[in-house]
Amino acid sequence: MDDNIMIRVSDVTMRFRMNNDKILSLKEFVTTALRGKLQYHNFTALEHVSFDVKKGETIGLIGRNGAGKSTLLKIISGIMKPTEGSVECHGNIVPMLELGSGFDMDLSGRENIYLNGAILGYTKPFLDEKFQEILDFSELGDFINIPIRNYSSGMLARLAFSIAAVVKPEILIVDEILTVGDAQFQEKSKRRMMELMSGGATVLLVSHNIKQVRELCSRAVWLEHGRVRAIGEAKEVCGAYEHPEA
Amino acid sequence: MVSRKKVLKISLTVLAVYAILACLFYFLAGDQLRFRNSRGNVEMLPAESGTVELVQGAVVEQSFAARIQRLESVSVQWGTYYRPNAGTITMELIDASTGTVLLSGQFDAAAIAEGGLTTLTADAPIETAYGVPLVLRLTADSQAGSAASPLMAATLPETYAEQTLEASQLTLNGVPAAGALCYAVSGEDYIWTGLHYWKFCAAGAVLILLFLFVFWKRCRAGKRSYLLNAAHAMRKYRFLIRQLVSRDFKTKYKRSVLGVFWSFLNPLLTMIVQYFVFSTIFKSDIPNYPAYLLVGIVSFNFFSESCGMALTSILGNASLITKVYVPKYVYPLTRVLSSVINLGISLIPLVLVCVFTGVQFRKSVVLAFFFLFCLILFSYGLSLLLSAAMVFFRDMQFLWNVLSMIWMYATPIFYPESILPENFRFVLAINPLYYFIQNTRLCILDGLSPEPVAYLQCMLIALGMLLAGSFVFRKSQDRFILYL
Numbered sequence: 001m002d003d004n005i006m007i008r009v010s011d012v013t014m015r016f017r018m019n020n021d022k023i024l025s026l027k028e029f030v031t032t033a034l035r036g037k038l039q040y041h042n043f044t045a046l047e048h049v050s051f052d053v054k055k056g057e058t059i060g061l062i063g064r065n066g067a068g069k070s071t072l073l074k075i076i077s078g079i080m081k082p083t084e085g086s087v088e089c090h091g092n093i094v095p096m097l098e099l100g101s102g103f104d105m106d107l108s109g110r111e112n113i114y115l116n117g118a119i120l121g122y123t124k125p126f127l128d129e130k131f132q133e134i135l136d137f138s139e140l141g142d143f144i145n146i147p148i149r150n151y152s153s154g155m156l157a158r159l160a161f162s163i164a165a166v167v168k169p170e171i172l173i174v175d176e177i178l179t180v181g182d183a184q185f186q187e188k189s190k191r192r193m194m195e196l197m198s199g200g201a202t203v204l205l206v207s208h209n210i211k212q213v214r215e216l217c218s219r220a221v222w223l224e225h226g227r228v229r230a231i232g233e234a235k236e237v238c239g240a241y242e243h244p245e246a
Numbered sequence: 247m248v249s250r251k252k253v254l255k256i257s258l259t260v261l262a263v264y265a266i267l268a269c270l271f272y273f274l275a276g277d278q279l280r281f282r283n284s285r286g287n288v289e290m291l292p293a294e295s296g297t298v299e300l301v302q303g304a305v306v307e308q309s310f311a312a313r314i315q316r317l318e319s320v321s322v323q324w325g326t327y328y329r330p331n332a333g334t335i336t337m338e339l340i341d342a343s344t345g346t347v348l349l350s351g352q353f354d355a356a357a358i359a360e361g362g363l364t365t366l367t368a369d370a371p372i373e374t375a376y377g378v379p380l381v382l383r384l385t386a387d388s389q390a391g392s393a394a395s396p397l398m399a400a401t402l403p404e405t406y407a408e409q410t411l412e413a414s415q416l417t418l419n420g421v422p423a424a425g426a427l428c429y430a431v432s433g434e435d436y437i438w439t440g441l442h443y444w445k446f447c448a449a450g451a452v453l454i455l456l457f458l459f460v461f462w463k464r465c466r467a468g469k470r471s472y473l474l475n476a477a478h479a480m481r482k483y484r485f486l487i488r489q490l491v492s493r494d495f496k497t498k499y500k501r502s503v504l505g506v507f508w509s510f511l512n513p514l515l516t517m518i519v520q521y522f523v524f525s526t527i528f529k530s531d532i533p534n535y536p537a538y539l540l541v542g543i544v545s546f547n548f549f550s551e552s553c554g555m556a557l558t559s560i561l562g563n564a565s566l567i568t569k570v571y572v573p574k575y576v577y578p579l580t581r582v583l584s585s586v587i588n589l590g591i592s593l594i595p596l597v598l599v600c601v602f603t604g605v606q607f608r609k610s611v612v613l614a615f616f617f618l619f620c621l622i623l624f625s626y627g628l629s630l631l632l633s634a635a636m637v638f639f640r641d642m643q644f645l646w647n648v649l650s651m652i653w654m655y656a657t658p659i660f661y662p663e664s665i666l667p668e669n670f671r672f673v674l675a676i677n678p679l680y681y682f683i684q685n686t687r688l689c690i691l692d693g694l695s696p697e698p699v700a701y702l703q704c705m706l707i708a709l710g711m712l713l714a715g716s717f718v719f720r721k722s723q724d725r726f727i728l729y730l
Contacts, residue, residue, distance in 0.1 A: 016728060026639045078571035081724040093571075101569040106497045118489040119570055121482075 005090070006171055006202040007053040007076060012085035014046040014071055014226075045071045046082070047226045058203040060217035060234055062210065062241055067223040069206045070175065073097065076204065077173055091170030091202070094120060098175075100160030105149040109140055109159055112148055116163050130166045137192070138162035139185070154181050165192050172201045176208070214238045253465070257458045264454055268447045274609050278695035280441060281434035286313030288409055290430040293361070293397035296325045297427065298418050300335065301393045306384040306418055308426065309342060311411040314433035316371030320349065320382060321363045323397045323428035331355040333388030337366055342379040348372055355386065355394045371433060379413050382429055400425040439698045483576055490580040494555075495587060509591040513544050517599070524660045532662050534603050537596075537691055542659030544592045545618070545683045549625050550650045552585035556629030557646055560637050564730040574723045575716075578629040586622055600690065608693030614686045616701065620708040621682040627711030630719040637726050657683060678707045 046068045053059050061069045074080045076087055077095040102119040103112050113134055117127045135144055138158045148156060157180035174197075180189060197203045197216065207213050213220055213234060220237035222230040230237050272279065288310065297306055320339050332355055339349040349366045358364065384396055398416065402425065407414065416423045439446065461473065499505040517540045525535055532538050559577040560567065567574065600607070636642040657679045658666075666674065674680045681704050685696045 025641045027641065029639070074568075079568065080727055095570065098569050102566045104493050104497060106500050107493065111493075111496070115489045115493055118486040119566065119572065121486075124485050 004054045005052050006055050006057075007090075007204070008088045009052070009072075009076065010050050010085055010087070012046055012049045012072070012075060012082045012087060013044065014068070014075065014080070015083045016043045016045060045226050046075075046223075048085075049223070049226075049228055050085075051221055051228065051231055053202055053204065055202055056200055057219060058197055058205065058217045060213035060220040060238075061204065061206045061223065062208075062213055062220055062238065063223035063229075068226040069223055072223070073173055073175060073204065073206060089171060092121065093171045093173060094164065094167055094169035095173045096164050096175065097173065099164050099180075100156060103148060103156070103160070106147055108146055109144040109148050109151070112159070113144075113163055116160070120164065120167070122167060126167075134162045134166050137165070137188075154185075157181055158185055161189050161192075165189070165196060168196070168199060169201055172196055172203045174203065175206045210238050210242060253458075253462050257455075257462075260454060260458065261451065264451060268450070270612075272443060274613050275440075275695040275698070276609070278610075279443060279698060280437055281316065282437055282697050284312075284314040284316070284433045284435040286409070286435070287433065288312055288429070288431040290321065290323060291399035291402065291406070291426060291428050293323055293325070293428045294399045294401070294425075295397070296327075296395040297398045297416075297423075299327075299390060299393045299395050300384060300386040300388060301390045302333075302387045304386070304393075304419055306396050306427065307416070308382045308429055309379060309413060309415045309417070310382070310426075310431070311377055311379050311413040312375070312409070312431050312433075313377055313411070314431065315376050315435045316373055317348075317368065317375045317431065317433040318371050319365050319367040319432055321365040321430045322382070322384065324358045324360075324362055324364065325395045325397050326358060326360045326362075327395065328360055330392070331358070331388060331394045332392045333386050335364065335384065335386045335388075335394065337364060338383045338385075339366060340381045340383060341375070342381045348375065348380070355388055355392075358394055361397075377411060382427065397428040398423075398425050399428060402426055437698060443698075479573060483573065486572065487576060487580055487583065490576070491583045491587070494580060494584040498584075506591070509588045510595055513540065513547055513592040514595040514599075516543050516547070517595075520660050534605060534691060537600050537603050537605055538687060539660055540596050540599050541687050541690060542657070542683055544589065544596055545621060545686060546654060546657060546659050546679065547592065548585055548589040549621065549679060550654070551588065552582045552622075552625045553628050553632055554646065554650065555581040555585065556626075557632045557636050557643055559629070560633045560726060561640075561730070568727060568730060574726060575630065575719060578633045578719075579626065582622065582626045582629050585625070589618070589622075596690075605691055606693055607690075610689045610693050610695045613695050614689035617682050617686045617689065617704055620704040621679075621686075623708035624678060624682070624711045627708070627713070627715035630712075630715030634719045634722045634726075637729050638722070653677075653679065659683070678711070681707060 049068075049072065051059075061072065063069050071080065073095070074097075075082050076089065077093050077097070078089075079095075100116070102116050104115060107115065113131065114124075114127055122130075135141075138144075138155075138161075140155060140159060143151065143155065148159070151159070161180050174193070180186065194216075197205075203216075205213065205217060217234040219232065220234040221228060222237050222241050230240055298304055300306060320337075322337065335353045335355050335358075337349075337351050337353065338347055340347050349368055349372070351364075351366045353364045386393060388394070402414075406426065410426075414426050416426050465474065495506075499508065502508065504511065517536060520539055520543070521536055524539070556578040559581045560574065563577050566572065567577075632642060632646060656673050656677055658674070663674060663680075663684070681700070685700050685704060688694050688696050
């Protein structure tokens with residue numbers, strides 16, 4: 001395999017088998033099965049999607065709601081297994097999908113930095129070393145020692161972003177450029193994000209902001225109804241996306 | 247890639263640990279590794295009547311044979327006619343084929359109470375008596391009116407004739423009589439495995455070497471191996487597991503006044519309540535009932551707590567599972583590990599109660615940890631199974647409530663196993679917890695090591711559950727996310 005390729009998505013198909021009504025109890029399952037009403041319909045979220053991402057590339061994923069962008073990100077970050085096909089990743093992935101999942105409201109900010117860091121796959125020495133940096137970036141000050149159930153939503157978002165953004169990942173997966181907190185922090189977090197993306201990392205960016213994709217990405221993948229509609233230079237793909245008739 | 251030096255280091259460590267464990271086990275298991283209570287022991291028959299008044303010149307003889315490899319003691323039960331007696335009773339055990347006296351002893355008739363026993367104990371176990379016709383002869387020099395009488399049973403249980411190799415014959419003053427004397431014979435048998443312990447150890451070492459060799463070959467060939475993967479994952483996720491466990495622990499006792507003391511107090515309070523309830527209702531004859539009860543409670547509490555918590559571990563962490571990749575077995579594992587910490591804490595009250603109730607701790611206490619370890623493995627296996635099942639069928643939590651209650655009553659926690667009627671004994675035989683708890687009790691309370699086969703049994707049960715659980719979990723884990 002080419003050393004330069006960081007992510008290889010080969011022929012990925014994701015099919016969900018959905019009951020008309022999710023059956024979650026044994027009794028329901030048996031009774032509906034007996035009545036012969038156990039109907040499934042397959043929903044195909046992704047169909048034969050293939051592309052490679054090279055080292056250091058920033059790739060944009062565009063497409064309308066329900067096109068399968070988030071499913072693809074979940075498959076690449078290993079959260080879901082594709083029905084068919086395979087995904088190979090080389091390097092540590094930091095998914096910036098939904099920040100702060102895994103926070104425990106009863107623990108203090110300090111404890112949550114370690115807990116959330118561990119969930120993101122950081123090591124203890126790394127967190128010990130970066131602790132001050134995270135704290136400084138989040139601007140939480142003395143609040144770090146109180147349980148986070150007392151935090152405002154802005155404070156929570158700032159803490160979550162600071163933990164996720166402290167690492168220098170080899171592969172960064174971003175679902176929309178996250179801008180959290182007040183205007184000043186938004187500016188700061190955006191700057192940090194750009195820093196990460198330009199810092200040699202391979203970036204996979206999902207965005208509805210076409211202008212941003214055009215600016216940041218070298219290449220783009222346009223997904224439509226689970227299929228790759230177009231792949232290529234970001235400017236061209238974005239142009240085609242904005243003016244599909246042309 | 248694994249370097250040669252590292253492989254050598256790992257191999258040596260594994261072998262050293264193995265050797266230490268083998269020696270430690272040999273030391274801790276002690277005599278119980280080589281001998282067990284003989285299955286050929288002759289139980290005392292229930293007394294129905296007296297034989298003859300054992301005056302001077304009277305002879306009571308009971309001939310029998312027994313399958314006991316190391317005969318240790320013979321006892322006879324006596325009637326006194328409820329009067330003070332006098333004189334000396336002579337008891338002899340004779341090898342009928344050669345006529346040699348194997349054991350003999352004299353007892354003061356005045357010291358024997360109604361229904362009391364006289365026991366001949368061998369200084370060194372007699373190894374020549376296996377299956378040999380033996381005669382137990384009783385004589386005395388007492389006067390009529392102050393002589394005791396050995397008791398006898400007229401009706402014999404079905405198994406009795408087989409047990410004594412059809413050689414039982416009671417002779418009263420030279421006249422054959424129906425029935426049998428109330429006597430008991432006990433001793434030990436050799437355990438084949440125990441006698442060949444070091445050979446087994448050597449065989450184990452060879453197997454380990456072979457395994458390491460294959461493992462090394464595979465590593466060099468660049469093949470993935472489960473063991474290496476597991477070790478790698480363990481190192482990678484050790485920190486996460488520790489964080490999640492400490493989270494469980496911190497949030498559990500957050501904002502409670504006594505905090506971690508509850509881990510300590512809970513089993514103690516349960517024990518006290520059950521002690522008062524059951525010691526008055528059941529009037530059980532279990533020696534040291536509080537300690538007996540507490541071993542059961544601590545073990546079962548661990549089991550039901552870990553499984554109960556792990557049951558919801560996948561569902562409860564749904565928000566994480568759908569957003570970050572973490573191997574999913576980590577979630578049930580952390581719940582079980584938090585329960586292990588709880589188990590560790592609740593061992594403190596157990597030790598305290600044992601000390602207060604005068605349990606003599608022997609070296610076999612260390613062996614109890616083996617059975618606790620098996621219990622932990624078993625619980626983890628079941629946890630994997632339950633947590634996976636819970637994702638697909640939410641009824642599992644209600645089913646589990648009922649199931650764990652049934653399980654509790656089916657395990658001798660607060661009752662002795664002897665109260666179960668014969669036709670319900672199978673419940674114990676198929677109950678894995680029974681094996682773990684009973685052997686733990688044997689190690690702690692009786693200071694004895696169970697037979698070697700018990701270790702194998704428990705390990706196999708635990709590993710079997712673990713394998714079954716892992717298999718189901720592995721097969722279904724990719725579909726979890728679709729049902730969360």
